[in-house]
Amino acid sequence: MAIVVNLDVMMAKRKISLSELAEKMDITLANLSILKNNKGKAIRFSTLEKICEILECEPKDILEYVPDKRDGGNNERRI
Amino acid sequence: MKILGKNSLSSKLLIGVRVIIFLTIVAMMLIAMITFKDFRDVINGQTEKISETVLITGVFIAGFLFVAMLIYLTSFLSNLKEEICFDDGNVTILRRISNLVLGGSIIYGIMSVLHIVFANNYMDIITYNAFLWILTIIMLCLSIGLKMFNEIYKKAIEFKKENDFTI
Numbered sequence: 001m002a003i004v005v006n007l008d009v010m011m012a013k014r015k016i017s018l019s020e021l022a023e024k025m026d027i028t029l030a031n032l033s034i035l036k037n038n039k040g041k042a043i044r045f046s047t048l049e050k051i052c053e054i055l056e057c058e059p060k061d062i063l064e065y066v067p068d069k070r071d072g073g074n075n076e077r078r079i
Numbered sequence: 080m081k082i083l084g085k086n087s088l089s090s091k092l093l094i095g096v097r098v099i100i101f102l103t104i105v106a107m108m109l110i111a112m113i114t115f116k117d118f119r120d121v122i123n124g125q126t127e128k129i130s131e132t133v134l135i136t137g138v139f140i141a142g143f144l145f146v147a148m149l150i151y152l153t154s155f156l157s158n159l160k161e162e163i164c165f166d167d168g169n170v171t172i173l174r175r176i177s178n179l180v181l182g183g184s185i186i187y188g189i190m191s192v193l194h195i196v197f198a199n200n201y202m203d204i205i206t207y208n209a210f211l212w213i214l215t216i217i218m219l220c221l222s223i224g225l226k227m228f229n230e231i232y233k234k235a236i237e238f239k240k241e242n243d244f245t246i
Contacts, residue, residue, distance in 0.1 A: 031246050041244035 004064045005043075007036045010055045025050045082159065089159035096156060100149045107142040114139050129197040134207065137190030141183050148179040165239045170232055177225035184218035187211055 011021060022032040027047070034040050035047075048059055055062075081087045117132040155172045163169070191211040198204045 027246070034244060035246045039244065040246050041241045043246050047246050 001038060002066055002068055004066050005035055005038050005040070005062060006064055007032075007051070007062055010051075010057050010061055011036075014055050014057075016055070021051075021054060024054050083162045083164060085160060087160065089156045093153060093156040093160060096149055096153050100146060100153070103142065103146050103149065107139065107146070110135060110139045110142065127199050130194055130199055130207075133190060133193045133197055134211075137186055137193075141186045144179045144183045144186070148176050148183075151176050151179070165232075165236045167236065170229060170236065173225060173229045173232060177222050177229060180218055180225060181222035184215050184222060187215040187218060191215060 011018065018032060018036065019029055022029045025032065025047070035043065043063075048062065051057075051062055052059060082089055084090075114132070114135045117128055117135055120128050121132050151172050155169060155176075158164070158166065158169055158172075191208055194208050194211060195204055198208070
């Protein structure tokens with residue numbers, strides 16, 4: 001996938017665990033785990049807003065675009 | 080009335096389909112006896128019975144496909160009873176059912192052609208053959224309809240998976 005979620009990096013910087021973040025965000029640990037492990041297909045703006053609010057960061061700190069070498073980075077992903 | 084889960088329409092339909100499978104197997108045993116008798120008569124020289132034999136044999140072969148289709152339908156209804164709705168397994172089952180219905184339509188089509196070849200008189204052709212062609216066309220349309228439904232079902236599963244992984 002061309003969009004990489006760097007949630008674990010920000011969580012490490014802010015020294016917050018996954019379960020703590022899930023509790024603060026009011027979403028299940030399973031769902032947050034899906035996001036953290038780059039298994040998610042899409043993220044809602046409301047979810048991204050909550051993450052940025054709790055981790056005090058910007059969306060660019062969480063989401064990174066890494067083009068696939070195979071297809072020249074023409075993958076479309078929806079946020 | 081709910082469609083999914085225990086005590087739903089699916090669970091009641093499941094019981095009905097199992098009864099139909101049992102009755103179809105019983106009917107096929109009777110048809111097998113008639114088919115065997117007709118084959119014996121044709122071999123013994125009663126050539127006027129060829130068209131009847133063609134019909135009965137075709138119905139007997141189509142019966143196997145019908146039973147297979149019903150068995151797959153019970154699998155599908157069992158999944159609905161367990162509330163397993165948008166699942167790849169169901170897509171496979173529906174695809175197999177549509178292929179079996181297509182197979183049935185091909186058998187009836189072949190029967191229709193053979194019946195014309197071996198028919199004893201024009202009344203036979205007008206009555207039985209017209210019915211056979213109508214059945215062939217209905218089953219062909221049903222098969223195409225099921226394939227279209229299956230494609231829509233696959234798309235629905237795709238949307239569901241995407242939605243499940245939207246955080």
